[in-house]
Amino acid sequence: xxxxxxxxxxxxxxxxxxxxxxxxxxxxxxxxxxxxxxxxxxxxxxxxxxxxxxxxxxxxxxxxxxxxxxxxxxxxxxxxxxxxxxxxxxxxxxxxxxxxxxxxxxxxxxxxxxxxxxxxxxxxxxxxxxxxxxxxxxxxxxxxxxxxxxxxxxxxxxxxxxxxxxxxxxxxxxxxxxxxxxxxxxxxxxxxxxxxxxxxxx
Amino acid sequence: xxxxxxxxxxxxxxxxxxxxxxxxxxxxxxxxxxxxxxxxxxxxxxxxxxxxxxxxxxxxxxxxxxxxxxxxxxxxxxxxxxxxxxxxxxxxxxxxxxxxxxxxxxxxxxxxxxxxxxxxxxxxxxxxxxxxxxxxxxxxxxxxxxxxxxxxxxxxxxxxxxxxxxxxxxxxxxxxxxxxxxxxxxxxxxxxxxxxxxxxxxxxxxxxxxxxxxxxxxxxxxxxxxxxxxxxxxxxxxxxxxxxxxxxxxxxxxxxxxxxxxxxxxxxxxxxxxxxxxxxxxxxxxxxxxxxx
Numbered sequence: 001x002x003x004x005x006x007x008x009x010x011x012x013x014x015x016x017x018x019x020x021x022x023x024x025x026x027x028x029x030x031x032x033x034x035x036x037x038x039x040x041x042x043x044x045x046x047x048x049x050x051x052x053x054x055x056x057x058x059x060x061x062x063x064x065x066x067x068x069x070x071x072x073x074x075x076x077x078x079x080x081x082x083x084x085x086x087x088x089x090x091x092x093x094x095x096x097x098x099x100x101x102x103x104x105x106x107x108x109x110x111x112x113x114x115x116x117x118x119x120x121x122x123x124x125x126x127x128x129x130x131x132x133x134x135x136x137x138x139x140x141x142x143x144x145x146x147x148x149x150x151x152x153x154x155x156x157x158x159x160x161x162x163x164x165x166x167x168x169x170x171x172x173x174x175x176x177x178x179x180x181x182x183x184x185x186x187x188x189x190x191x192x193x194x195x196x197x198x199x200x201x202x
Numbered sequence: 203x204x205x206x207x208x209x210x211x212x213x214x215x216x217x218x219x220x221x222x223x224x225x226x227x228x229x230x231x232x233x234x235x236x237x238x239x240x241x242x243x244x245x246x247x248x249x250x251x252x253x254x255x256x257x258x259x260x261x262x263x264x265x266x267x268x269x270x271x272x273x274x275x276x277x278x279x280x281x282x283x284x285x286x287x288x289x290x291x292x293x294x295x296x297x298x299x300x301x302x303x304x305x306x307x308x309x310x311x312x313x314x315x316x317x318x319x320x321x322x323x324x325x326x327x328x329x330x331x332x333x334x335x336x337x338x339x340x341x342x343x344x345x346x347x348x349x350x351x352x353x354x355x356x357x358x359x360x361x362x363x364x365x366x367x368x369x370x371x372x373x374x375x376x377x378x379x380x381x382x383x384x385x386x387x388x389x390x391x392x393x394x395x396x397x398x399x400x401x402x403x404x405x406x407x408x409x410x411x412x413x414x415x416x417x418x419x420x421x422x423x424x425x426x427x428x429x430x431x432x433x434x435x436x437x438x439x440x441x442x443x444x445x446x447x448x449x450x451x452x453x454x455x456x457x458x459x460x461x462x463x464x465x466x467x468x469x470x471x472x473x474x475x476x477x478x479x480x481x482x483x484x485x486x487x488x489x490x491x492x493x494x495x
Contacts, residue, residue: 096305096458097228098364134225136473140458146232146475 035119036167038198039073042081046174046194050087050104053187059141060102063089067192071112079112083129085190091137103134106153106178119163121170126156131180143184151182161196170196229267229459232474235483238264242444242455250334255345258449259334263325263441264459266302267470268295270482274467287427293327297434299468302372304440306457307364310357316451318357321348321443322367324375326435329383329489336389338494339411346494347393349375352445357453369462372437374398380435383489386422402428408492419495438484 044067051062064087071081084107091100108129114121131153138144159174172194180186231240239262247260271279271294283292306320323331333346350371357363367375377397381387385405397403406422413420444455463469470476 095307095364096456097460098305098307100226100228100460103225135227136471137226137228139228139473140230147470147472149471 035163035165037116037121037163037170038167038200039076040198040200041072042070042079042196042198044069044194044196046192048085048087048190048192050089050188050190052089053189056138056143056184056186056188059091059093059138059143061090061092063087063101065190065192067190067194069194073198076116077114079114080109081112082109083107083127087190093138093141097137100135100137102137105132105134106130106155108153108155110155114161116163121161121163122158123161123174124156124158125174125176127154129153129155131178131183133183138183143186145182148182151180153178153180155179155190157190168198170198172196224462224464227461227463227469227471227473229264229461229473231264232267232472232476234267234474234476234478234481235265237485238262238474240264240457242442244444244446244449244451244453247444247446247449251345252337257345257445259443259445260455261334261441261443262455262457263439264457265439265474265481265483266295266300266437266459266461267473267476268438268468268482268484269470269480272467282432286430286433289426290429290433292433293435295327295436295438295468297373297376297431297436299436299463299465301369301462301464302376302437302440303369303460304367304372304442304457305364305460306366306442306455307362308357308444309362309454309456310360311452311454313359314448314451315359316357316453317354317447318453319352319354319445319447320365320455321352321445322350322371322375323348323441323443324372324379324437325439325441325484325486326376326379326383327438327484327486328435329379329486330439330441331379331382332441332488335488335490336494343495344390347389348443349378349393352443354447357451370398372440376437377403377434379437380429382491384429384435386425386491389491389494400431402430404428409495411493419493438482 046067048065048067050065052060067085069081069083071079073079086105088101088103108127110125110127112123112125114123131151133149136144155176155178157176159172161170161172163170174192176190178188231238242260242262244260247258249256250259251257279292279294333348336346350367378392381392381403382389385403386408405425407425410420412418442457446453470480
């Protein structure tokens with residue numbers, strides 16, 4: 001009987017300690033709502049995959065890309081920026097040519113509006129710019145016209161960003177769709193994983 | 203902040219530099235020259251050659267969309283000419299101005315296996331090379347050589363075979379053509395030797411028939427100054443030949459030119475779809491050696 005009392009007291013003590021420790025942790029934990037994020041000038045660099053939508057997807061394969069972006073947070077919910085992106089694709093049109101690659105360069109300006117929930121922010125973005133195709137390899141399937149290498153391009157999309165403990169850094173995933181009217185109304189999806197650095201401490 | 207600006211400018215410079223690299227241009231048959239043919243059909247072939255050298259061939263040509271010599275091109279040509287002896291003529295379209303390669307696809311439209319070959323010949327701004335125009339003097343002489351290719355391969359029934367004459371192949375062809383036509387170098391020697399790295403060649407006197415009573419032609423002698431690589435002629439027209447082994451099997455050959463300009467303003471970005479007035483379409487005469495052993 002005496003030993004049962006001892007065991008019960010010991011378990012109660014352990015549980016009490018455990019509860020007490022949890023309470024202490026709550027006090028010192030860096031709560032998500034406390035996580036700071038800088039606003040101001042920012043730069044982003046990302047790796048992407050660009051996949052064309054019908055009808056261009058028959059003649060050009062999904063390819064890897066790079067994205068860079070610099071901009072300025074005007075408010076915590078609105079930023080303006082300029083971007084440059086390059087992606088490389090295999091031309092899969094009926095041969096000849098066969099096994100050839102081309103690069104698609106894009107650049108322009110866009111706006112981003114977002115809302116932040118603790119460490120996570122959601123945003124939508126859209127803009128306009130120019131696109132340049134490195135060669136006329138898609139001319140034989142009439143995606144580009146003779147001598148045509150440039151086009152205007154429009155893009156829009158959304159993403160999700162996670163704020164790291166260092167208030168200058170965030171990582172995110174974004175998916176944009178873009179339209180290139182002069183290239184036979186080429187449509188594509190650009191999905192990217194990026195790292196963002198925000199200058200300043202505002 | 204200053205560091206950020208410098209980095210941003212550096213990124214922009216790198217990006218612009220990457221965009222302005224000598225990206226390839228793919229040249230198909232266009233509206234500028236109705237005689238250009240990018241699809242050959244064995245149904246349109248004919249027998250060429252004599253004796254044991256008869257073969258069934260269908261040929262087609264595609265021009266390189268070079269632009270007429272503008273003032274910039276004329277200046278560089280004149281500047282180079284000023285550094286060379288007068289008997290070394292500097293061409294307008296030179297070897298170092300652009301690189302070429304040719305991609306092709308042979309399709310067997312019949313339900314029967316066969317073999318075929320694809321051969322490449324070419325023209326520079328002064329001469330074209332067509333082995334079908336040359337009749338070797340000797341009965342047992344090998345057929346006049348093509349500049350590249352002419353290697354038989356199997357084409358399965360209803361199958362497709364693709365291939366490429368690489369930039370190295372076209373470089374070799376351009377130099378061989380210049381050596382044969384300007385240097386009077388024996389056509390077999392020029393095509394069998396690897397000359398793509400030659401820095402110059404010595405023009406020789408024309409090959410002559412053996413004197414009466416002799417089987418040996420007189421030796422060729424050097425004529426004039428050596429032609430340096432900077433004055434080598436580049437190809438301005440590609441001539442492709444489809445050579446089916448069995449003329450009863452229906453084959454087609456489709457090809458295009460992959461062009462990489464090394465300088466600005468030498469080829470038209472619209473290719474052979476540019477207005478004819480914007481292009482310099484050159485069809486020089488076929489070269490026929492004075493004597494072929």
